[in-house]
Amino acid sequence: xxxxxxxxxxxVGFRIGSDWRAPxxxxxxxxxxxxxxxxxxxxxxxxLFARRPWRRIIRPSVEIGGDYMLPEAxxxxxxxxxxxxxxxxxxxxxxxxxxxxxxxxSAVERDGRALLMTGVSGAGKSTLATLLAAKGWxxxxxxxxxxxxxxxxIHAFPRLISLKNEAIAAAELAWPDARMGxxxxxxxxxxxxxxxxxxxxxxxxxxxxxxxxxVFPRYGFQAETRSVPPAEAFVRMTQASTNYVAIGEAxxxxxxxxxxxxxxxxxxxxxxASAIEQVEALWSAL
Amino acid sequence: MVRAVSDARLLxxxxxxxxxxxxxxxDGWTALLTMARAEQLIGTLAMRLDGLQMPDGxxxxxxxxxxxxxxxxxxxxxxxxxxxxxxxAVDCPxxxxxxxxxVAAGLSAGQGRSIGDLDILVPRASLDxxxxxxxxxxxxxxxxxxxxxxxxxxxxxxxxxxxxxxxxRMIDVHHTILPLTARITPDAAALIDGSFTLENGLRTLSPNxxxxxxxxxxxxxxxxxxxxxxxxxxxxxxxxxGTDGLDMEAKRHGLSxxxxxxxxxxxxxxxxxxxxxxxxxxIRRITARDGWGRPTRPITRLAFYVRSHWLRMPPAMLARxxxxxxxKA
Amino acid sequence: MSGTxxxxxxxxxxxxxxxxxxxxxxxxxxxxxxxxxxxxxxxLAVLGEGASSLDGLLERLGRDYDxxxxxxxxxxxxxxxxxxxxxxxRA
Numbered sequence: 057x058x059x060x061x062x063x064x065x066x067x068v069g070f071r072i073g074s075d076w077r078a079p080x081x082x083x084x085x086x087x088x089x090x091x092x093x094x095x096x097x098x099x100x101x102x103x104l105f106a107r108r109p110w111r112r113i114i115r116p117s118v119e120i121g122g123d124y125m126l127p128e129a130x131x132x133x134x135x136x137x138x139x140x141x142x143x144x145x146x147x148x149x150x151x152x153x154x155x156x157x158x159x160x161x162s163a164v165e166r167d168g169r170a171l172l173m174t175g176v177s178g179a180g181k182s183t184l185a186t187l188l189a190a191k192g193w194x195x196x197x198x199x200x201x202x203x204x205x206x207x208x209x210i211h212a213f214p215r216l217i218s219l220k221n222e223a224i225a226a227a228e229l230a231w232p233d234a235r236m237g238x239x240x241x242x243x244x245x246x247x248x249x250x251x252x253x254x255x256x257x258x259x260x261x262x263x264x265x266x267x268x269x270x271v272f273p274r275y276g277f278q279a280e281t282r283s284v285p286p287a288e289a290f291v292r293m294t295q296a297s298t299n300y301v302a303i304g305e306a307x308x309x310x311x312x313x314x315x316x317x318x319x320x321x322x323x324x325x326x327x328x329a330s331a332i333e334q335v336e337a338l339w340s341a342l
Numbered sequence: 343m344v345r346a347v348s349d350a351r352l353l354x355x356x357x358x359x360x361x362x363x364x365x366x367x368x369d370g371w372t373a374l375l376t377m378a379r380a381e382q383l384i385g386t387l388a389m390r391l392d393g394l395q396m397p398d399g400x401x402x403x404x405x406x407x408x409x410x411x412x413x414x415x416x417x418x419x420x421x422x423x424x425x426x427x428x429x430x431a432v433d434c435p436x437x438x439x440x441x442x443x444x445v446a447a448g449l450s451a452g453q454g455r456s457i458g459d460l461d462i463l464v465p466r467a468s469l470d471x472x473x474x475x476x477x478x479x480x481x482x483x484x485x486x487x488x489x490x491x492x493x494x495x496x497x498x499x500x501x502x503x504x505x506x507x508x509x510x511r512m513i514d515v516h517h518t519i520l521p522l523t524a525r526i527t528p529d530a531a532a533l534i535d536g537s538f539t540l541e542n543g544l545r546t547l548s549p550n551x552x553x554x555x556x557x558x559x560x561x562x563x564x565x566x567x568x569x570x571x572x573x574x575x576x577x578x579x580x581x582x583x584g585t586d587g588l589d590m591e592a593k594r595h596g597l598s599x600x601x602x603x604x605x606x607x608x609x610x611x612x613x614x615x616x617x618x619x620x621x622x623x624x625i626r627r628i629t630a631r632d633g634w635g636r637p638t639r640p641i642t643r644l645a646f647y648v649r650s651h652w653l654r655m656p657p658a659m660l661a662r663x664x665x666x667x668x669x670k671a
Numbered sequence: 672m673s674g675t676x677x678x679x680x681x682x683x684x685x686x687x688x689x690x691x692x693x694x695x696x697x698x699x700x701x702x703x704x705x706x707x708x709x710x711x712x713x714x715l716a717v718l719g720e721g722a723s724s725l726d727g728l729l730e731r732l733g734r735d736y737d738x739x740x741x742x743x744x745x746x747x748x749x750x751x752x753x754x755x756x757x758x759x760x761r762a
Contacts, residue, residue, distance in 0.1 A: 057634055069399070071372065073634055095399035096368030101376050101635060123379045123635065154406040287693035287706065294704070301702070304413050305686065308697040308704055312688035413702065420701040420757075427760055480755070508756075509703070 057103065062092055066202065066213040066261050067155070069093025070145050074104040075112050079137030086138075086216055086237055086250065089258050100124075100148035104140055107131070120144045124151035136240050139248060142216060149200060149213075150298040156202035156211060157303060157310045160296035163196035163210055163265075164188045170210040170265035171339065172201055173273055174296050177245075180275040180331070183223045186251070187328045188335065190230040195257035196265065205306035208313055209264040214257045216250040224249045226328060268342060270320045273331060277324035281334055289320035349638065350570055350629040351611070353377045353387070357574060358612035360390045371400050373633030380635035381570045385411030385454035411454045418442045418457040421511050425460060426544050428479035434468035435545055437537050439516065439555065443546040444575070447538075451552075451578035456571075459503075459512040463547075465534060466517040473501055473515070480507045519555050528558065528595035549583035550591045554601060557592075561600040561624075565647040569628040577608045675725065676762040677750060679718030687712065701757055710738050711749060715758065722762055725750065 057073030059080040064070075070093070074080050093099070103121035106112040116134040120126075122144055132140045149158060161174035162185035171193070173181040182198040189195035196212035203210055216237065219227050224247060227234070237250035272284060272292065284292075293311055294300045300307045321338055325331035352374055356363050366374065378384040388404035388411070396404075422442050429436050437443075439461040444452030464472050481504040501515040518530035533555075537545040547555060553576055560572040585605070592601040607624055609615030617625050627646050630639040637643060686697035694712045696705045707715075713736045717728055729746055732738040753759045 093399065094402075095397035097371045097375070097397060097399045097403070099399075099403060101372075101379075103634060103636070121636075123376065154409055155402065286690035287695070290690055290693075290695055291706065301704075302410070302413060304416070304702045305697060305699065308686055308688070308695070312690075312695055315690065316688070416700070416702050420703075423700070424757055427757075 057105075061087075062096075062098055063087045064091045064093045065145075065215045066197070066211055068100070068149065068153070068213065069098040070100050070102060070148070071098040072102045072104065072141055072144070074137070074141075075106045076104070076116065076118070076134060076137060078134065079104055079118070079141050082138045082237060083141055086235065086252050089252075089255070100145070100152060102141065102144040102148060104137060104144065120147070122148055124148050130244075132243070135238075136243055138237055138250065139240055139243055142218060142250065145215065146199065153202075153299050154303055156204055157307050158297050158299045159201040159203055159293065160199070160298070161201045161270075162198045163201040163212065164193035165196055165210075165212075165260075165265040166193050166339075168265055169268035170196065170201070171269050171271065171335065172210065172267060173271045174293065175273055178275065180223075180273050180325075182217060182219065183226055183328065184273060184331055184335070186217060186219075186223075186227045187230055187332060189254065189257065191332065194260055195253050203267070203310050203314060204264070205303070205310035207264070208267070208310065208317070210267050211264045212257070212261045214253045214261050216252060219249050219251055221246045227251055267314055267318050269338060270314070270318050271335065271338070272320070272322040274322065274324045275331075277326065279326060279330045279334060280324040281338070282322050284320040284322050286315050286320070290315050348632060350377050350381060350631040352633075353381060353383060353631075354570065354611045354629065357383070357387060357390055358577075360394060363391060363394065363396070368397070369633075371397065375400070375403060376633060376635040377631050380631055380637075382456045382568065383571055383574065385414075385456055386571075386574060387454070389454035408454065411456065414457050415445045415452070415455075417511070418445060418460065421460040421506075421509070421513070422446060422544060423542070424479075424506075424509070425462060425476075425513060426542060428481075429472060429475050430543075432468060432471045432475050434464050434472065435534055435537060436472075436543075437463040437534060437545040437547060438540075439463055439519075439547070440559075440575075443552065444578075446540055446544065447546050449578065450582050451575045453578075455575075459514055461514045461516060463516045463519070463530075463534065466530065469501065469515070469517055476504055476513065476515070481505065481513060482507050484512065519558050526558070526596045526600075528554075528597065532594065549579060550586075550588050553579045553583075553585075553588060553604075554592055554595055554597055557600045557604040558595075558597050561603060565643075565649070566624070566627045569624075570631075573604065573608055573611065573628065576604050577612055580605075580608070676722045677718060677724070677728070677754075677759050678722040678762045679715050679753075679759040682719055685715060685719070696758075698758055703757070705756060705758065710736070710741065710746070711753060713738060714746075714749065714753065718759060 058075055059077050060071060060073045061080045061083045062071045101123050104118050105121055107119050111117055117131040118134055118137050118140045119131045120129055120140055124147055161172045162181040164171050164185050173184055175181055185195060185198050195214060197214050198217045200213045201210050202213055235252040240248045323334045356374055378387045384407040388407040422438055438446050441455050441457035442460055444455060484503040484505050499516050499518045499520055503512055503514060505512045519528050520526055533547055533551050536548040536551055538548055539545050556572055556576045560569060592598045606621055610617035611625060626639060627642050630637055630643060632638050684699055688695045693706050693708055696707055710732055713732055717723060717731045725747060729743060
């Protein structure tokens with residue numbers, strides 16, 4: 057393909073090919089401090105392409121392709137090319153990751169132990185991870201946490217943080233010096249802006265952590281904390297994992313192991329500051 | 343003069359002669375793995391290259407591919423088992439086809455193979471009973487479209503597709519191996535008669551039967567998408583069982599031309615043979631894949647797509663079918 | 672019908688992880704994870720030692736697991752669910 061770029065995020069290497077220079081230029085800039093794939097061979101290939109040759113220039117629209125593809129996926133306008141690349145990489149992970157149990161959770165680390173936050177879109181796991189990282193926790197990822205079935209450890213996947221709508225302002229406030237991608241208004245998921253994780257997160261991306269606490273946050277409610285029964289936590293985590301079924305026995309052992317070893321807590325919170333307070337209280341009580 | 347291989351002949355060579363991967367650089371490996379994924383052959387490639395010297399990163403990717411194939415094999419065998427349970431009260435032979443048959447019988451063609459839906463062959467007379475038993479055991483129709491349904495039942499070689507309500511897996515129930523509207527009419531009864539029985543009571547076609555089915559599927563039924571994988575299946579069957587009696591059986595089913603073509607193309611693609619005439623066109627189509635996993639050679643592909651419909655249906659029917667589909671789209 | 676023998680996965684065919692009143696069960700042959708409540712895990716435990724009839728199960732469950740407040744009909748219904756889930760079959 058005409059333009060391409062390779063990058064490693066945590067243990068996963070990607071190569072991205074594109075019919076246009078612009079998305080590649082953006083990726084090169086934002087991922088400039090990241091390493092390259094192991095041995096120069098990426099785990100996944102992504103393609104950003106024009107369906108017809110003339111669509112490269114006339115009303116350019118970016119189709120997403122790669123090792124794993126969704127046939128009905130709608131193309132994005134070229135100005136959202138960076139978003140297309142990030143979505144494509146997510147898709148490869150969601151459909152193709154095998155070595156680790158993929159948890160749809162954000163993760164931060166302190167003293168070698170990991171805090172996992174999981175929930176639906178809008179629950180706040182991305183924002184909370186960003187805010188906690190600003191308070192001294194090491195950022196491990198905002199979208200996927202990788203659970204190694206062999207060791208039970210959590211591995212970081214610190215890709216560009218995808219901030220949506222109000223979360224953009226909150227993150228800019230917490231991280232005034234952070235490098236940011238372009239603001240993309242009115243995408244299918246609202247306003248989006250990507251933030252590059254801090255230097256510490258990138259430098260430590262290959263250092264795993266022992267999971268210690270599993271939190272199910274819910275934004276926009278009065279502050280409250282409750283224990284989540286094991287079966288409920290287990291079911292919610294299988295729903296939150298795209299590859300639980302695909303990895304079979306290893307997934308069952310890893311997830312039941314996690315639920316047995318780590319407390320599961322649901323927190324309702326009205327704002328970021330309150331959430332952080334609740335989390336810190338839970339952490340000290342461990 | 344050695345031209346750099348930039349199509350799926352790179353993959354064919356790696357499968358046929360695993361030692362040839364020695365000396366591949368990072369870009370070469372990347373292209374090979376991407377092609378293998380695109381051709382649904384990465385599990386097979388992983389089995390073939392097992393034990394050879396390669397970079398750690400590649401080793402890990404191929405180990406994942408082997409694990410994925412093993413998981414797929416387990417799921418496929420389970421679907422077969424659930425079908426067996428559902429059909430145990432129906433008094434007819436149930437013959438596994440394609441990938442599921444290969445793994446159920448422990449054949450080399452099944453090693454590392456990616457398996458899609460469950461395909462079974464039953465006698466035409468038992469179709470209604472089989473359909474009823476499957477529906478009673480939790481399978482449902484995929485597409486409730488009356489026109490498609492009529493077309494399927496009258497002309498196709500299989501029931502309209504069924505999917506299991508809970509497990510979300512499809513089953514295709516065939517009563518012969520080619521559509522009734524195709525120019526060639528294999529002897530389904532003979533295929534069923536010659537079938538082998540497995541320990542659990544399910545059956546597979548005889549080795550020659552499997553070979554002929556694969557050749558029919560490849561050349562007389564489809565547009566050659568997935569051709570490389572089908573050819574590899576046939577090559578594995580030949581390696582394991584030889585070609586004794588194959589000529590005669592192929593003739594009986596009217597598939598001599600397709601079977602001989604398969605053998606010639608396998609020789610050209612996976613061994614030292616040289617392709618001539620239209621074989622070269624088939625090889626062009628089958629290897630139309632680049633190092634980014636993209637299908638290439640669009641004109642060749644289009645020619646084969648049109649051809650595949652022409653083979654399935656007499657021209658007047660084809661025109662009417664495409665017209666109706668176009669009107670409804 | 673009363674003589675029907677039920678068969679389940681033998682030793683090693685299942686991975687069992689008790690959670691709370693639910694038990695997570697991984698069925699190796701199918702790769703499917705099931706979430707079961709009493710008396711399903713106990714039924715599978717009994718059948719794991721060997722095939723049994725409905726009445727045989729009723730007796731074993733009462734004796735070994737103290738589960739005797741269920742009716743014969745209720746047990747038959749549970750068995751039917753397990754058959755549909757593919758975890759047990761009629762021999």
